[in-house]
Amino acid sequence: MPGHSSHAPQAPVRVRVAPSPTGDPHVGTAYIALFNYVFAKSRGGAFVLRIEDTDRSRSRADSERQIIDALRWLGLTWDEGPDVGGAAGPYRQSERSETYREHAAMLVDRGSAYPCFCTAERLAELRERQKAEKATLGYDGACRALDPERARERARAGESHTIRLAAPQSGVITVDDELRGRVEISAEQIDDQVLLKSDGFPTYHLANVVDDHLMEISHVIRAEEWISSTPKHVLLYEAFGWPQPTWFHMPLLRNKDKSKISKRKNPVSINYYRDAGILPRALLNFLGVLGWSYGDDIEKFTLAEMVERFTWDRVSLGGPVFDTDKLRWMNEQYLHELSHEELVDALLDWRLGREHLVRVAELVRERIKQLNEFIPATAFFFSGDLDYEPVADKLHIPETPNKDVKKAILELVERYEQAEEWRASELESISRGFCEDKGLKTKHVFMLLRLGTTGRKASPPLFETMAVLGKELTRRRLRQAADFIAAKK
RNA sequence: GGCCCCAUAGUCUAGCGGUUAGGACGCCGGCCUCUCACGCCGGAAUCCGGGGUUCAAGUCCCCGUGGGGUCACCA
Numbered sequence: 001m002p003g004h005s006s007h008a009p010q011a012p013v014r015v016r017v018a019p020s021p022t023g024d025p026h027v028g029t030a031y032i033a034l035f036n037y038v039f040a041k042s043r044g045g046a047f048v049l050r051i052e053d054t055d056r057s058r059s060r061a062d063s064e065r066q067i068i069d070a071l072r073w074l075g076l077t078w079d080e081g082p083d084v085g086g087a088a089g090p091y092r093q094s095e096r097s098e099t100y101r102e103h104a105a106m107l108v109d110r111g112s113a114y115p116c117f118c119t120a121e122r123l124a125e126l127r128e129r130q131k132a133e134k135a136t137l138g139y140d141g142a143c144r145a146l147d148p149e150r151a152r153e154r155a156r157a158g159e160s161h162t163i164r165l166a167a168p169q170s171g172v173i174t175v176d177d178e179l180r181g182r183v184e185i186s187a188e189q190i191d192d193q194v195l196l197k198s199d200g201f202p203t204y205h206l207a208n209v210v211d212d213h214l215m216e217i218s219h220v221i222r223a224e225e226w227i228s229s230t231p232k233h234v235l236l237y238e239a240f241g242w243p244q245p246t247w248f249h250m251p252l253l254r255n256k257d258k259s260k261i262s263k264r265k266n267p268v269s270i271n272y273y274r275d276a277g278i279l280p281r282a283l284l285n286f287l288g289v290l291g292w293s294y295g296d297d298i299e300k301f302t303l304a305e306m307v308e309r310f311t312w313d314r315v316s317l318g319g320p321v322f323d324t325d326k327l328r329w330m331n332e333q334y335l336h337e338l339s340h341e342e343l344v345d346a347l348l349d350w351r352l353g354r355e356h357l358v359r360v361a362e363l364v365r366e367r368i369k370q371l372n373e374f375i376p377a378t379a380f381f382f383s384g385d386l387d388y389e390p391v392a393d394k395l396h397i398p399e400t401p402n403k404d405v406k407k408a409i410l411e412l413v414e415r416y417e418q419a420e421e422w423r424a425s426e427l428e429s430i431s432r433g434f435c436e437d438k439g440l441k442t443k444h445v446f447m448l449l450r451l452g453t454t455g456r457k458a459s460p461p462l463f464e465t466m467a468v469l470g471k472e473l474t475r476r477r478l479r480q481a482a483d484f485i486a487a488k489k
Numbered sequence: 490g491g492c493c494c495c496a497u498a499g500u501c502u503a504g505c506g507g508u509u510a511g512g513a514c515g516c517c518g519g520c521c522u523c524u525c526a527c528g529c530c531g532g533a534a535u536c537c538g539g540g541g542u543u544c545a546a547g548u549c550c551c552c553g554u555g556g557g558g559u560c561a562c563c564a
Contacts, residue, residue, distance in 0.1 A: 020564045055563055120562070127561085136491060137560050162562055180494070189492050189560085197562040204564050228493055228559040251495080251557095258556055286501095289513085293502055297512040316502070319557060323500050326514040336527075 013045025014218050017071075017078075018208070020052045021063035023417070024269035024471075025070035027322070028223060028253050028261060031287045035250055036221045037076045038288075038303070042310040048215060049081030051092045052208070054201045061420075064092075070270040074280045075303060080215075088215040093207050100202035103210045103240070104163045104195050112239035113195055115151045115161045116143035138191030139164065163196035165205075165235065173231040177247045179315055185231045193232050205229065209236040212245055221248040224319075225260070248312070251291050251319045261322055264410075264479075272472035273327075276384055277350055282331035289330075290320035300333055351382055359468045363460035381469060386455035386477060388484045395451055395485050397444045406486035408438060409448065413478050422471045424463035431463070452481030 017033040019026070040047040049071070053059040068083055080086025090096055107113035116139075118126075123139070130137050143151070144166060155161050168187045175183045195206040202210070212220060227249045237244045255265040262268065267276075273283055284303055288294075293314050294301050301309070338346060364377045380386065388395060397405050412434050419426045431449070435442045450462050453474055459465055466474045 018564090022564075052564065058563065116562090118562095123562080131490095134490060164562095177494095183493070185492070191560085194562050199562075201562090203562070208564090223558095224494065225558055226564095249494080254557080256500085260558070289501065291501090295503080297503070299502085299513055313505095314503095317495060318497095318502095319495070320502090321500055323514070326501060329514055332527090 011218060012216075013040055013043040014048065014216050015040045015045060015221055016048035016050050016212070016215065016217050018050040018052045018211075018222075019067050020055070020058075021060060021067060022055065022058040023060065023063060024271060025063075025067045027268050027270055027273070027283075027287070029067065030071065030074055030076070030270055030283070031253055031290070032221065032223055032250060033071055033074075033076045034284060034287050035248075035292070037078075038307050038310045039219065039221060039312075040079075041307040045218070046079040047077075048086070048088070048217070049078040049083075049091060050211060050215070051082055051094075052204065053092060053094045054204070054207050056094075056199065056201060059094075066271070070274075073274060074270070074284055076284075093202070093211065096207070096211070097200060097202075099214070100196065100207055100210055101200065104202070104206060107165070107195070107236075107239055108163060110239065111148075111166065113163050113165050114144055114146070114148070114192075115155045116164045116192075116194070117146075117151075117154060117159060117161045118143055136188070139193075141192055144192060160198045162194045162198050164192040165195050165232065165239075167192050167232070167235060173234055175227070175230045175234055175247060177227065177230075177249055178312060179248050179250070179317060180227075183227065183230075185228075190231055190235070193229075195236075205232050205236065209233050209240070209242075213237070213240065213242045217245050219248060220245045221250065224249045224252050250315070251317050253290065254319045254321045256321055258319065258321065260319075266322055266324075267472065267476055269472055271470075272476060275351075275470055275472045276476075278327065278331050279334050279346065282334045283327070285334075286327045286330045289326075290322070291316055291318075300330070356468075363464055363468060367460065380454045380456070380459075385480055388451070388455060388481060391451050391455065391457060392484075392488060394457060395448065395481065395488070397440065397448065402485050402488055405448070406482040408440065408445070409452065409478055409482040409485070412445075412449075413475050413482075416471070416475065422467060424461075424467040427466050428463040448481075449478070452478045 015036040017029065017036050019029045037047050039045070049068070051064050051067075053064070064082070068081075071078075078084065080088060080091060082089075082091040085091075093100075104113060108115065118139075126140060127137060129135075143164070167190045171187045172184050173187060173190065175185070177183055193205055194203050196202055211217075230247060230249075234244060253261040255261050257265065259265070267273070270283075274280075281302065285299075285301060288301065288303075288306050289299055292306075292310075293316070294306070294309055295314065335343070335346075360378050360381050361374075364374065368374055368377055395405075396402065397408075400408075412431065415430050415434055416422075416427065419430060431445065432442060434440075435445050446462055447457065449466070450459050451457060453459075453462075453466055453469060469477075
């Protein structure tokens with residue numbers, strides 16, 4: 001039975017999605033954003049976007065922009081965020097360092113945290129030893145025993161250190177998860193988590209709790225992978241003397257083999273689905289059907305309808321497999337209800353727009369004698385997965401086992417991740433560097449790449465082609481090709 | 490391995506003590522039709538196992554088993 005759509009007035013609902021700008025906009029982010037958005041809207045609350053960019057080595061410059069664009073593309077708009085501002089800003093954690101430092105100091109003063117001078121090397125050794133002895137993993141508390149006065153002096157003198165949580169050594173920490181009930185974890189399971197790194201930036205645990213409190217987040221809706229660190233967060237709320245938000249841990253999206261969804265086994269970038277021609281409303285609907293049900297045997301519903309019907313008791317906790325077949329079917333449903341005009345608009349927004357066509361034209365103009373050759377010459381720019389059967393016998397590297405060829409391709413694809421920008425010159429230098437490192441002939445590898453990305457042995461210049469094809473399609477096709485090669489006998 | 494979460498067809502799910510276990514994707518067959526697709530009709534396929542509780546268990550409890558997550562100066 002669906003719940004009542006009206007609710008008694010109560011404390012304002014404020015929720016957030018807090019992606020880390022360390023890569024491509026992830027479908028998991030979209031999934032969690034959807035549930036936050038829908039819950040907020042169903043309760044007349046606010047949906048906040050916060051950027052968790054406290055890892056200065058992993059954060060990527062354009063990632064925030066991409067996340068914002070992707071979520072906007074989906075239509076999950078936020079009331080407060082780095083781009084739109086808001087009363088609780090800034091919404092970028094890198095701009096809130098002072099706040100975290102103050103709060104960490106507060107905890108040290110209260111004895112709830114302490115400076116730790118252990119080096120990364122010592123910690124690595126410790127971990128190794130614990131692993132070897134099959135002992136419980138975790139910090140051994142060496143610096144906890146330090147005299148507080150003395151420790152403070154060392155810190156003040158500029159000695160490199162972190163701030164660690166002084167977790168209780170006995171007792172039980174309880175987490176009340178709205179979806180799972182009470183979860184109890186014994187204190188022995190929780191080690192003295194680093195709160196402030198030696199570079200002065202906070203870890204997720206500190207930043208998250210401080211921000212959620214300061215931003216008056218009422219409900220924390222996040223993925224299940226966080227559930228085991230929630231006790232640490234509970235401890236922090238207690239140490240600060242703050243009320244806890246209400247916890248909701250949503251199930252994790254899964255690969256076909258049921259493991260946590262990952263790019264090696266499944267396209268996870270929202271941009272992939274956009275480039276593959278999935279409509280935002282279809283992707284949203286599909287995500288809405290994973291772990292939640294509308295009721296009345298209805299599966300096709302809009303965002304607004306989901307908002308209207310949303311209740312937590314319709315959430316199911318089994319980790320849903322991200323079934324791209326069903327997503328395609330869902331997309332078909334929406335595609336078919338577009339008018340002819342709307343369909344053409346969708347096509348134009350996709351890859352048949354002027355901007356994209358100009359880039360494609362540039363690559364094939366020397367290679368066509370008549371306009372009517374354009375479409376056949378460029379078909380692979382507008383296709384999904386390719387059929388490698390016709391070029392199967394050419395998909396190989398001389399004297400190299402196919403499974404090694406697959407490994408090499410996958411490794412190269414990984415290297416492309418590091419490209420600052422997805423452009424030809426960079427792809428070429430990464431590829432050449434790769435061949436050199438592996439002692440592979442460029443002509444062999446480049447042909448492989450050509451066949452993998454275009455399905456043909458003749459194509460426009462390889463790296464320009466890959467650049468125009470885009471990161472998502474290129475990566476997808478190369479992975480597909482690698483699988484195809486390994487499956488050949 | 491420790492701890493935690495989860496468990497209805499291959500997949501997404503409905504079910505909230507009494508049902509011929511419902512819907513959807515995918516698959517198979519048929520109809521429609523100049524072909525294909527759409528659409529329509531039909532079909533195969535599920536309660537992880539074992540103990541309890543109960544007149545009655547897919548539904549509640551316990552134990553297994555299986556899957557997953559997590560154990561970083563990453564989020």
